[in-house]
Amino acid sequence: MRGLAAVLALLPTLAFAQMLPLPALHDVQGVAADDVLNIRSGPDAGSGVIGALAPDATGVEVVERSxxxxxxxxxxxxxxxxxxxxxxxxxAGQDYGQFPPVTACSGTEPFWSMTRDAGADHWVYESPDGPGESLSPSLLLTASGRIDRWAMRFGAGGVPGTAVFGLAACSDGMSDRAYGITVDLLLDGATGPAMLSGCCTLTR
Known part of the structure; x- marks a missing residue:
């Protein structure tokens, strides 16, 4: 009875966690040290295995739920x-309305990328047009009345511009990878103003 009570006490917490927004980072748990967590082609145990996660894998980005x-x-x-x-x-720390821990964004035609510098509060923008440019965030805003869109302004100490992020399915147009964050980047770079669109990920 004590075990059943503990499980019942956890149910509201589990249900709430299932409804929190995605994408979000997760850690593998409950897998034996000599086993792996299978990645399957479909959301059922009968689908073919296309990959695997280590039993101690951390920072796994879940893009959507079945x-x-x-x-x-x-x-x-x-x-x-x-x-x-x-x-x-x-x-922890990935709640409703909180800006997701985005680490990299990219787009095609033209090819470009915007990568968060690990351990530093700035991003690096790269494109075929020139060398990498530093982007230093000066302001982060959440859209009024919404919890799924944010604007990040880049100011002093780097190239000025604004990135608008949104929670939505996104395709890079090149692979079958799944993305759950879109970005529109308005950048006043060395070669002039530009507006770019792409997809973002929480992992590198």
Whole structure:
């Protein structure tokens, strides 16, 4: 009875975690040290295995949930597949309305990237037009009346501009990878003003 009571006490917490917005970073849990967490082609145990996560893998980005809330879509190589959510623990600090821990964004035609510098409060923008340019965030705003859109302004100490992020499905147009964050980048770079669109990820 004591074990049942503990499980019942956890149910509201588990249900709430299942409804928190995605994408979000997770850690693998409950997998034996000599085993792996399979990534499957579909959200069911009968689908083929297309990859695997180590039993101690951390920082796994879950992009979306299956309709039954039991499976999460993750990227594997140049594609995406499904893992059982019961073996993933959502990392703390990723709540409603909080700006996701985006680390990299990119787009095509023209090819460009915007990568957050690990350990420093700035981003590096790169494109075929020239060398990397530093972007230093000076302001982060959440859209009025919404919890799924943010604007980041880049100011002193780098190239000025604004990036507008949104929670929405996104395709890079080149691979079968899945993305859950879009970005529109307005940049006043060395070669002149530019507006670029692309997809963002929480991992590198």
């Amino acid at each position: 309709d039954d809330l039991k499976w999460g879509l993750v990227n594997a190589a140049e594609g995406a597949g499904w893992v059982a959510l019961r073996f993933l623990q959502r990392q």
